[in-house]
């Protein structure tokens with residue numbers, strides 16, 4: 236199968252390109268910039284199955300021509316301005332790329348007779364949920380912030396568009412992926428923050444946050460879930476959650492990092508993350524429930540937190556400096 240990945244040079248894009256190429260698919264990465272050097276190293280053995288086209292999803296004409304010239308059968312639409320901090324720096328550009336970009340992808344997909352568009356949605360579409368219950372796809376979305384709002388708008392548009400025209404649309408709501416090639420994440424909500432502190436020998440002593448939950452998911456599992464959605468013969472739903480399916484607390488994460496790097500000087504107190512940063516509170520939610528994804532796509536996460544953090548630490552150790 237020929238699969239085009241928009242934003243294929245990004246963090247998730249690169250892992251998705253890898254998972255698809257490993258499964259024997261021919262992959263076209265459509266992105267404004269090519270793979271970084273570490274990404275090239277990551278994909279080294281698969282180069283013969285991967286093509287790169289420099290392009291923007293806002294350039295509908297070029298996107299359409301690319302679909303036709305490669306006779307693309309499936310699109311993974313990963314291109315987006317990602318995360319609330321980035322969205323706040325350029326709200327209009329975020330609206331354009333994330334929503335209008337998705338509209339262009341769908342129109343051109345229908346014109347080029349692409350069978351399926353697999354959209355990367357986000358766990359942030361559920362919004363903050365202080366009861367921390369597992370979240371099923373039927374839960375009403377309550378996005379908070381510009382980024383999550385644009386992700387929700389694009390998903391809703393995609394579902395409506397697919398009802399009108401001859402193209403399948405499926406949204407994968409992804410939560411908390413971590414691992415090699417991830418961009419800089421400065422917040423203690425992220426695995427990277429603790430791994431970097433351990434490797435840099437920095438002391439971190441947070442008064443609170445140990446009970447803060449997050450359904451950390453090793454990125455290779457996320458990418459396998461996306462590949463499964465491309466290959467699945469018949470999709471019965473428009474929305475599937477992709478996550479480890481369980482919450483870990485930051486205390487558990489810190490303990491894992493300390494077990495793997497015994498000299499690390501990391502401490503975290505009880506309760507949820509607190510402070511002036513509103514993102515701590517808006518990030519509070521339970522794990523995404525992956526029952527539907529298990530049953531329908533045959534997806535099940537394979538990498539537990541210890542294994543994932545260990546692999547990530549080893550990769551960071553070689554690639555940080």
Ligand SMILES: NC(=O)C1=CN([C@@H]2O[C@H](COP(=O)(O)OP(=O)(O)OC[C@H]3O[C@@H](n4cnc5c(N)ncnc54)[C@H](OP(=O)(O)O)[C@@H]3O)[C@@H](O)[C@H]2O)C=CC1
Nearest residue numbers: 242244245246247248291292313314315317332355357409
């Ligand atoms: N990482 C995460 O925690 C999560 C991510 N997601 C979603 O997954 C997708 C991928 O995220 P991730 O890989 O982490 O993000 P990255 O920022 O690493 O990658 C996004 C990619 O999209 C490209 N891009 C941005 N705008 C355009 C455009 N207009 N046309 C073409 N390409 C564009 C970027 O190119 P360049 O950098 O050159 O501008 C980049 O290569 C996004 O849709 C995001 O919303 C969902 C849930 C969690």
Ligand SMILES: C[C@H]1O[C@H](OP(=O)(O)OP(=O)(O)OC[C@H]2O[C@@H](n3cnc4c(=O)[nH]c(N)nc43)[C@H](O)[C@@H]2O)[C@@H](O)[C@@H](O)C1=O
Nearest residue numbers: 317318319320357358359379380383410411513514517518
């Ligand atoms: C699943 C998810 O995982 C990653 O995001 P993240 O790790 O959650 O971190 P974030 O900083 O993007 O947002 C955390 C939450 O906090 C809100 N948020 C943030 N900063 C402000 C802020 O400044 N104000 C307000 N009100 N809310 C904010 C925001 O709306 C969200 O609810 C992404 O890379 C992303 O791709 C993704 O999809």
